[in-house]
Amino acid sequence: MALPKTPKQCVIKIRSLKKQLTEMEKRKKKLSAKKKPVKKKAVKKKVVKRKAVKRKPAKKKTTKKKKRR
Structure with missing residues (x-):
C-alpha cells in the first residue's frame, strides 16, 4: 500500500480510514x-x-466316526 505524497491525497486517505474505523466500531457494537x-x-x-x-x-x-479296522 503506497503512502500518499500530496496533501490532498493525505486528506482523502484520512477520510477513508475514518470511514473504516466507524464501520468497525459499528460491527463491534453489534x-x-x-x-x-x-x-x-x-x-x-x-x-x-x-x-x-x-x-x-x-x-x-454331526461328526462322522472313523471306522476302525
Whole structure:
C-alpha cells in the first residue's frame, strides 16, 4: 500500500480510514450486543430395553466316526 505524497491525497486517505474505523466500531457494537447462548443442562437419554428375542437352538454338526479296522 503506497503512502500518499500530496496533501490532498493525505486528506482523502484520512477520510477513508475514518470511514473504516466507524464501520468497525459499528460491527463491534453489534457483536457485543449479541447475547451468548445459554448452556443447556445435559439431559440423560432414556435407554430403551428391548425384549429378549427367542432364538432357535443352533444345530450341532454331526461328526462322522472313523471306522476302525
